[in-house]
Amino acid sequence: MDQQKLRTLVFEKTGIKIDVDDPVFALVALNEAVLAEAVERHVALLDDATADLADQADALLAAGAVCRYQGGAAPQAAATPQRAPAPGLSHAERRMMALAAGAALLCATLVLLGQALLFRPAPPPAATVIAKELTPEQALAIRNGEKMAKIVQKLDQKTRNAIQAEMQKP
Incomplete structure (x- = not known):
């Protein structure tokens, strides 16, 4: 170490x-x-x-x-004879395989259709429109509000307090 x-x-x-x-x-x-x-x-x-x-x-x-040892392959025991593969499938076996393949395709189609129908994505939210410029009414309201704030500052304390109290009401 x-x-x-x-x-x-x-x-x-x-x-x-x-x-x-x-x-x-x-x-x-x-x-x-x-x-x-x-x-x-x-x-x-x-x-x-x-x-x-x-x-x-x-x-x-x-x-x-x-x-028998063959190059890089694993040793194989030769005591048991190898079975020859079947020459072909019988008619019944072919029919069963075709039915199984058809059933698999039908199931896959049903699953995909079910997903398409049941799991639709949520629609995108509605677009919000944001005005880039103020409308003439909005600009006028802002100007009037600024004038009103200047005028209120010139009033006496009692009147300002009354105006503030009225502005607080809904």
Whole structure:
């Protein structure tokens, strides 16, 4: 375990600097020990499985099974003869296959039609019209409102309060 290499790796991945005396290295050492033990267990299991497989292959060879190895292909046992494929399908089998294909096409068509009818997308919302310019009435109302605000500021406090109270009413 190269601690400097681990420190550099941690810094590159996380941006965190760790010291060589950091307790995280104790966890790394513990992890290595546990991993080594697990690897030893798995290697022992693989060795046992390989030995069992070799024993089974020896038993097959002793029973008279002949294995032919063809290049990159897996070995094949020649003890069991291969069945020749059927020369063709009978009329009844062809009819059954045609019925099954027809039923599959009918089901697929029904599913697609059902989806098209039942799952229509929601219509897009109605377009909102936003005026780019104010109408003459709107411009006049704004001008009148600005004039009214200037006039109200010139009135006495009691009258301004009364106007404000009236404006608050619905």
